[in-house]
Amino acid sequence: xxxxxxxxxxxxxxxxxxxxxxxxxxxxxxxxxxxxxxxxxxxxxxxxxxxxxxxxxxxxxxxxxxxxxxxxxxxxxxxxxxxxxxxxxxxxxxxxxxxxxxxxxxxxxxxxxxxxxxxxxxxxxxxxxxxxxxxxxxxxxxxxxxxxxxxxxxxxxxxxxxxxxxxxxxxxxxxxxxxxxxxxxxxxxxxxxxxxxxxxxxxxxxxxxxxxxxxxxxxxxxxxxxxxxxxxxxxxxxxxxxxxxxxxxxxxxxxxxxxxxxxxxxxxxxxx
Numbered sequence: 001x002x003x004x005x006x007x008x009x010x011x012x013x014x015x016x017x018x019x020x021x022x023x024x025x026x027x028x029x030x031x032x033x034x035x036x037x038x039x040x041x042x043x044x045x046x047x048x049x050x051x052x053x054x055x056x057x058x059x060x061x062x063x064x065x066x067x068x069x070x071x072x073x074x075x076x077x078x079x080x081x082x083x084x085x086x087x088x089x090x091x092x093x094x095x096x097x098x099x100x101x102x103x104x105x106x107x108x109x110x111x112x113x114x115x116x117x118x119x120x121x122x123x124x125x126x127x128x129x130x131x132x133x134x135x136x137x138x139x140x141x142x143x144x145x146x147x148x149x150x151x152x153x154x155x156x157x158x159x160x161x162x163x164x165x166x167x168x169x170x171x172x173x174x175x176x177x178x179x180x181x182x183x184x185x186x187x188x189x190x191x192x193x194x195x196x197x198x199x200x201x202x203x204x205x206x207x208x209x210x211x212x213x214x215x216x217x218x219x220x221x222x223x224x225x226x227x228x229x230x231x232x233x234x235x236x237x238x239x240x241x242x243x244x245x246x247x248x249x250x251x252x253x254x255x256x257x258x259x260x261x262x263x264x265x266x267x268x269x270x271x272x
Contacts, residue, residue: 009065009128009129009169010128010129010131011061011065011130012132013060013061013130014060015058015059015060015061016059016245016249017055017058017060017126017130018059018130019245020130020245020246020249021240021241021242021243021246022131022135022136022138023142023240024242024249024250025127026127026136026140026143028249028250028253029123029124029126029127031253031257032048032051032052033120033123035256035257035260036048036116036119036120037116038260038264039260039263040270040271041264041267041268041270043263043267044260044264045112045115045116045270047259047260048119048256049115051256052122052123052126055123056122059129059130061129061130065125065129069122069125070118070121070122073117073121077113077117077118078114080113080114080117081110081113081114084106084110084113085106085107085109085110086101086102089103091103093107105271108271109271112270112271128165133162133163133165135240136162136165137158137159137161137162138158138240140157140158140161140162141155141158141159142240144157144158167212170215171208171212174208174211174212175204175208178203178204178207178208178211182203182204187200188200
C-alpha cells in the first residue's frame with residue numbers, strides 16, 4: 001500500500017544519532033554521498049556499505065523502516081542495473097539476441113550502480129529517521145547562512161524544504177485513503193491498458209490536489225495566528241551546539257573516508 005512508504009518520517013528515539021547535532025549529520029551525509037562515488041573498487045564499496053549498515057544498527061530504528069525506504073526505489077535499482085549490464089567493454093561472457101553482450105565490466109557496473117543507489121537511500125533515510133523537522137530546518141538554515149551575503153532567503157528555503165519533506169507521509173496516507181474510497185465505489189485501477197490506468201488516476205489526483213491546497217492554507221493560517229514572521233529576529237527554544245559525541249562521530253567518519261580513499265588509490269579500479 002501507499003502508506004508503507006517511509007520517506008520523510010521521523011522516528012523519536014534516544015540513540016547516538018538522535019542525540020547528534022543535526023548540522024553534523026547533514027554535512028556527514030553530503031560527505032558520504034561524495035564518498036560513495038569516489039570508491040572505484042570492491043574494497044571501497046564494501047567499506048562504505050558496511051559503514052551504512054553499522055550506522056543503521058546504532059540508529060535504533062527498526063530495519064523494516066529501512067526496507068520500506070528501499071521499496072519505493074526497487075524498480076529504479078533493478079532497471080538501472082539491467083541497463084548497465086549491457087554497457088561494459090571487454091570479452092563477452094553471454095550474448096543475448098545476437099547483439100546484446102554481457103561482459104565482466106558490465107556486471108561490475110551493474111553491481112556498483114545497484115549498491116550505490118541503495119546505500120544512498122539508506123544513508124538519507126538515517127538522517128530523516130533520526131532528525132526532527134524542527135532540527136532539520138534550523139540546521140539547514142545555519143548551514144546556508146553564508147548565502148545571506150548574496151541576499152538569498154535562507155530561512156524561507158530551509159522552511160520550504162522541511163515542510164515538503166514533513167508532508168510526504170501525510171500526503172501518502174491521504175492518497176491511500178482516497179484510493180480505498182475509490183475502490184469501495186467500484187473503481188478499477190489495476191486492470192486495462194496504460195491510458196486506461198492513467199484515466200483511472202484522475203479521481204485520485206484531483207481530490208489529492210484539493211486536499212493538499214487545503215492543508216497548505218490551514219498551515220499558513222496557523223503560522224500567521226502564531227505571529228510567525230520568518231527568520232529575522234526569531235528566537236529558538238533550544239540552541240544547537242556540537243558536543244563530545246559529535247567530535248567522536250566526525251573522527252570515526254574521517255577514518256572511514258581515509259580508508260575509502262586509500263583503497264581507491266592503492267587498489268586497481270573495478271569501474272571507471
